[in-house]
Amino acid sequence: MLPGPLSGPVAERSDAARNRARLLAAAQELIAECGVDALTMDGLAERAGVGKGTVFRRFGSRTGLMMTLLSESEAAFQARFMFGPPPLGPGAPGLARLIAFGEARIAYIMEHGDLVRASESTYPSRYEVPAALLWQRHVEFLLAQEGMDADPPVMAMALIAALEPERLLHAVQVQGIAPERLTGTWRELVTRVVGGP
Amino acid sequence: MLPGPLSGPVAERSDAARNRARLLAAAQELIAECGVDALTMDGLAERAGVGKGTVFRRFGSRTGLMMTLLSESEAAFQARFMFGPPPLGPGAPGLARLIAFGEARIAYIMEHGDLVRASESTYPSRYEVPAALLWQRHVEFLLAQEGMDADPPVMAMALIAALEPERLLHAVQVQGIAPERLTGTWRELVTRVVGGP
DNA sequence: GGACTAAACGGACTACGGTCCGATTAATAT
């Protein structure tokens, strides 16, 4: 017994752990050198000195790799709006939390840039990843708390659409729009939606 | 002179016109038989009896092919909100036109389904295709007309995000949300945004 | 009709994400 830290249903084999570490390190190096978009799965396997099959067993897909690279930041973000201090976390009014949620999300997207974009899965699973479902429920809950009368699920979907990484990054990186304008518009948007007639 | 209808800078060679017609017919057949997602460029070339290079010279990319298949419908949609009768076309108040625009767009997406999804180009050109720029300017104009005080460009972007085909089709096809709920939420959204504080 | 030219043709080729399966090896039991 006790083959190591008794985490999860079964322990990870030592070679698997070694290769996972190698792959993550190689991925971060490649991204630092050439950017996220230039990272290919073949190139990663070669750089890490493992076979291509190993890369895909570990991460499932290119998207899965990117999600893994972001998983700690993503978990921290989730923790902040679920359990952290107000106004992002519980304790503040719904509107304030909605505003803070959008601001935090925009900051997160700007901070991680192309990596967030590359971590978006392709249709149709894009809207079914746990993180997306969590945001949906969170915004829906805050809308209901603010007395949103009509169709909170669909309204939450519409609001979250305004926070799509691809669109926001295009606005900032290509159109040259300052991130403050994005947060300002988000504040305006949710304020009018919850405070409207 | 007069090698045919003097349209455009230079006439199209007869074999080119013949192959384009063959390709479009074959594409529609394949889509009718197996669905949009099952259409491959190799399969299309074979079905049409032309080389693969010809397919790509004609349409540039798979996305370009899909856009071509939609071009007539798309042009009709644009004509309706730019020159057609109110409330979609000019003559109605800005808010009424905004509501009508979203309703028409949602109906268009539902009508053409997966074809719209497949006609979306990949980042970053997705937000730079002429149609997308036109919608952006249109919504921006209507917002300004309604006296939107703060940052119409970014607010227009946020509203248009709520009309993304991929998201709406997922809501309807996968989540089973009725299209009427989408149009109702759009109406609610834009009404509150332009009528807000 | 024949020569000329620019455009169109077509299929071999590349790049990349993702799959498969026989070979390998780490952990465990004896």
Add this chain to the structure above:
DNA sequence: ATATTAATCGGACCGTAGTCCGTTTAGTCC
């Protein structure tokens, strides 16, 4: 130490979008 087993490994393989370039051909001019 050895046998056993189940997970892991690795690279050949596949499908598809997109590119390249030598060959063909439609249209034009004499």
